[in-house]
Amino acid sequence: MSTKLTKMLLAEVIVDVKSHETDRTFQYFIPEELQKRVVIGMRVLVPFGPRRVEGYVVSLTNNPETPLEKVKPILRVLDELPPLTPELIELSDWLCERYICTRAQAVQALLPGGMRFKSTLVIEASDVTPAILDAREKEVLSFLKNKGPQVKSQLLKDHPSWRGAIAKLLQKGAITERFMERTGVKEKQVAYVVLQMDRESLLQKLDHLQANAFKQKEVALWLLHQGGTVRLRDLLAATKAARSTIEALRQKGILDIEQREERRDPYHGRYIGEKEGKLPLTAAQERAYSAILSMLQTRQAHTVLLQGVTGSGKTEIYLQTIEACVQMGRQAIVLVPEIALTPQMVERFKKRFGEDVAVLHSRLSPGERYDEWRRIRQGEVSIAVGARSAVFAPFEKLGLLIIDEEHELSYKQEENPKYHAREVAYFRALYHGATVVLGSATPSMEVRYAAAKGRVTRILLPERVNRKPLPPVEIVDMRLELKQGNRSIFSRRLHEAIAEKLAHREQMILFLNRRGYSTFILCRACGYVARCPSCDVSLTYHYLNSIPILRCHYCGHSEEVAGRCPECGSQHIRNFGTGTQKVEEELLRLFPEARVIRMDVDTTATKGSHERLLRTFGAREADILLGTQMIAKGLDFPGVTLVGIITADTSLNVPDFRAAERTFQLLTQVAGRVGRHDAAGEVILQTYHPEHYAIQCAVTQDYERFFQKEIEIRHSLDHPPFWEMTVFTAAHESQKEAYRLARETERWMRRRFSEDPEVIVHETTAAPLARLHGKYRFHQVIKYKSYKKVKAELLAAYFHARAKAKKIDGVLSVDVNAQMVL
Ligand SMILES: Nc1ncnc2c1ncn2[C@@H]1O[C@H](COP(=O)(O)OP(=O)(O)OP(=O)(O)O)[C@@H](O)[C@H]1O
Ligand SMILES: [Zn+2]
Numbered sequence: 001m002s003t004k005l006t007k008m009l010l011a012e013v014i015v016d017v018k019s020h021e022t023d024r025t026f027q028y029f030i031p032e033e034l035q036k037r038v039v040i041g042m043r044v045l046v047p048f049g050p051r052r053v054e055g056y057v058v059s060l061t062n063n064p065e066t067p068l069e070k071v072k073p074i075l076r077v078l079d080e081l082p083p084l085t086p087e088l089i090e091l092s093d094w095l096c097e098r099y100i101c102t103r104a105q106a107v108q109a110l111l112p113g114g115m116r117f118k119s120t121l122v123i124e125a126s127d128v129t130p131a132i133l134d135a136r137e138k139e140v141l142s143f144l145k146n147k148g149p150q151v152k153s154q155l156l157k158d159h160p161s162w163r164g165a166i167a168k169l170l171q172k173g174a175i176t177e178r179f180m181e182r183t184g185v186k187e188k189q190v191a192y193v194v195l196q197m198d199r200e201s202l203l204q205k206l207d208h209l210q211a212n213a214f215k216q217k218e219v220a221l222w223l224l225h226q227g228g229t230v231r232l233r234d235l236l237a238a239t240k241a242a243r244s245t246i247e248a249l250r251q252k253g254i255l256d257i258e259q260r261e262e263r264r265d266p267y268h269g270r271y272i273g274e275k276e277g278k279l280p281l282t283a284a285q286e287r288a289y290s291a292i293l294s295m296l297q298t299r300q301a302h303t304v305l306l307q308g309v310t311g312s313g314k315t316e317i318y319l320q321t322i323e324a325c326v327q328m329g330r331q332a333i334v335l336v337p338e339i340a341l342t343p344q345m346v347e348r349f350k351k352r353f354g355e356d357v358a359v360l361h362s363r364l365s366p367g368e369r370y371d372e373w374r375r376i377r378q379g380e381v382s383i384a385v386g387a388r389s390a391v392f393a394p395f396e397k398l399g400l401l402i403i404d405e406e407h408e409l410s411y412k413q414e415e416n417p418k419y420h421a422r423e424v425a426y427f428r429a430l431y432h433g434a435t436v437v438l439g440s441a442t443p444s445m446e447v448r449y450a451a452a453k454g455r456v457t458r459i460l461l462p463e464r465v466n467r468k469p470l471p472p473v474e475i476v477d478m479r480l481e482l483k484q485g486n487r488s489i490f491s492r493r494l495h496e497a498i499a500e501k502l503a504h505r506e507q508m509i510l511f512l513n514r515r516g517y518s519t520f521i522l523c524r525a526c527g528y529v530a531r532c533p534s535c536d537v538s539l540t541y542h543y544l545n546s547i548p549i550l551r552c553h554y555c556g557h558s559e560e561v562a563g564r565c566p567e568c569g570s571q572h573i574r575n576f577g578t579g580t581q582k583v584e585e586e587l588l589r590l591f592p593e594a595r596v597i598r599m600d601v602d603t604t605a606t607k608g609s610h611e612r613l614l615r616t617f618g619a620r621e622a623d624i625l626l627g628t629q630m631i632a633k634g635l636d637f638p639g640v641t642l643v644g645i646i647t648a649d650t651s652l653n654v655p656d657f658r659a660a661e662r663t664f665q666l667l668t669q670v671a672g673r674v675g676r677h678d679a680a681g682e683v684i685l686q687t688y689h690p691e692h693y694a695i696q697c698a699v700t701q702d703y704e705r706f707f708q709k710e711i712e713i714r715h716s717l718d719h720p721p722f723w724e725m726t727v728f729t730a731a732h733e734s735q736k737e738a739y740r741l742a743r744e745t746e747r748w749m750r751r752r753f754s755e756d757p758e759v760i761v762h763e764t765t766a767a768p769l770a771r772l773h774g775k776y777r778f779h780q781v782i783k784y785k786s787y788k789k790v791k792a793e794l795l796a797a798y799f800h801a802r803a804k805a806k807k808i809d810g811v812l813s814v815d816v817n818a819q820m821v822l
């Protein structure tokens with residue numbers, strides 16, 4: 001009997017070229033010498049048109065699509081170990097199907113950034129100087145001669161008028177173009193000095209050296225003393241030897257210099273401290289732990305909602321279930337919102353699991369991220385902790401996928417592929433028979449509803465571990481403040497409380513609930529905000545042909561802007577929005593002695609500033625921490641005894657059907673920042689809508705009541721989770737063209753689904769961010785019960801409208817299962 005291994009001659013390759021026209025696999029020939037190394041999942045370098053691009057091998061075959069002699073060969077293999085596992089290749093197919101993106105985009109989402117091979121087209125002047133050149137051509141040529149080689153696309157962007165001249169110069173041979181290539185990050189190589197002989201032979205050899213070669217002797221003996229292998233850099237520093245000394249020793253065969261790979265360790269030199277043991281679990285924790293463990297043992301896909309108030313010990317449950325998972329020989333992924341992925345958070349995992357943890361987040365350098373990723377791919381660690389994209393960690397025996405703060409919107413990626421980490425986790429759990437744990441104090445409507453329907457197992461942790469009650473929350477009605485003559489941002493109650501805390505040298509957090517734009521209209525006398533009668537989201541303020549108008553950007557409803565409040569007749573009705581900077585000025589005016597730290601996108605733009613500001617506050621070098629959403633999460637400062645919420649309802653009025661949910665979540669989280677320790681804390685909440693259920697439920701921290709109320713509203717208004725939503729966005733310099741483009745998708749979908757009760761095709765409408773980067777933006781919203789049913793038509797509508805967009809230099813994009821519509 002003979003087992004004959006059939007040799008595969010061809011590889012099906014996804015090429016790294018950004019366009020839907022190349023969105024398929026291409027065949028390449030596998031040269032004899034690469035036979036062993038070209039395997040499924042491998043990254044390869046292939047010719048594509050005039051250039052060489054990176055590609056990913058997704059299958060092997062012997063059936064050529066075109067005559068074999070026309071098939072081009074694979075040029076090079078780019079990795080040792082194929083970066084894509086068979087599971088990840090399947091996952092990339094699924095990403096394309098689910099989120100409408102190209103296969104190259106899907107694959108790249110799975111790999112750490114920075115590893116990509118890039119090639120750019122460069123042009124430069126040649127030796128040929130043609131006899132006849134016009135003025136423009138002369139200008140371009142002398143520019144290139146002066147400046148040297150230029151990236152062609154950049155040059156055309158900077159000088160659009162040069163396009164014709166460049167083409168002619170290329171024809172005439174006066175300039176040439178070539179591809180400049182840059183490989184992505186690589187393993188870090190470090191030079192080592194290695195002794196080439198044993199002690200005896202070395203001592204003998206040194207005896208025969210010239211008497212004046214002391215330095216060489218000293219270096220050789222030092223190296224011997226160090227065990228024979230040392231980093232070149234360390235040797236030079238310790239012995240103060242010159243390069244020439246090392247070179248002389250090398251020529252004598254005493255030592256050699258080798259390049260060795262070294263891992264970049266982002267946590268190098270950071271003191272992690274003693275390894276920490278596990279805490280004895282409370283009864284509630286124990287129940288949660290056993291439930292998750294028994295699911296793990298079934299080796300079938302399960303999902304758990306771990307719903308526990310802030311400080312209820314969810315993280316301890318994560319740690320202990322991970323430990324059990326690793327003991328089973330399986331691996332675990334923990335996702336944390338980027339903003340909550342602080343050094344303290346990472347330390348909790350490092351302290352428990354030491355070297356067995358890889359950390360992935362955007363603040364790492366590309367090299368560090370690449371090395372952490374390889375530690376996972378090569379099976380050196382069992383646990384990955386990271387932000388959204390860590391859900392793709394290339395483990396092969398996954399047991400647990402944990403998503404902390406499951407309700408956070410940042411788990412949905414805003415660029416292609418527009419995936420939701422929760423859905424990716426479900427895919428991977430199904431593949432591996434793994435358990436997904438979704439943790440939150442304020443679960444998303446989607447997940448809490450899935451639990452109500454029995455698709456997800458809900459486990460409750462109703463109390464804080466230390467049994468401390470949640471802090472009392474006091475409401476201040478800002479409409480009354482205005483009525484009684486106080487026009488300040490601060491109510492009299494909050495003003496008093498701040499003064500008192502300052503006097504007692506206690507710390508406080510002031511929270512400004514704000515998003516980057518203010519397009520709604522609020523009556524400061526009665527709190528009235530214009531809302532859409534059919535969607536119950538606030539109407540956004542637009543200028544349409546220079547007439548102010550209010551519009552619903554889900555369904556297209558529009559109405560006039562009133563000069564007086566339609567409810568109470570007051571004239572205090574206007575655009576609303578207060579920035580952190582304005583609040584800071586006001587604070588310093590009222591309390592000149594206060595030490596204020598402001599945290600917002602402006603003050604945290606530079607690397608490390610976020611951490612530094614928090615450290616300063618933690619060291620009690622400031623009295624007031626003033627900030628936006630950024631300070632709502634995960635902070636734990638024992639010195640804080642007051643949380644002031646300056647505008648509880650700003651987020652209530654963003655034109656989004658999730659506004660109430662977001663508001664409730666934010667307020668609950670902010671309130672959870674006090675009273676975690678010995679000092680009692682209080683929360684003061686200012687609002688124009690004291691009667692709103694999101695505010696009322698946040699005050700009593702009653703998640704269940706909020707859920708019941710909100711889910712009814714979602715149901716009656718046909719919002720998610722009862723329907724899924726996909727949004728087309730069209731953008732163009734001309735308002736009319738942008739509108740027309742979006743209308744294309746509307747028409748397409750209407751033609752197919754106008755009779756279908758399970759599909760709602762909304763009217764095209766201006767986006768809340770109606771103009772961005774000089775382009776007008778229009779939305780078109782589709783709602784449906786089953787993605788399967790609409791998938792093919794969504795794709796067709798997208799291709800149809802995108803083809804039109806291309807012709808008129810417009811942009812058309814699609815967001816499947818959109819979470820935010822801006
Ligand atoms: N079984 C336990 N025994 C003693 N202390 C515990 C136990 N479990 C957790 N803790 C401590 O209680 C505090 C809160 O726990 P943990 O951070 O795990 O809660 P959490 O639910 O993740 O909180 P948050 O929602 O605020 O992130 C921590 O200081 C933790 O060390
Ligand atoms: Zn009013």
Ligand SMILES: [Zn+2]
Pocket residue numbers: 532533534535536552553554555556557
């Ligand atoms: Zn509407």
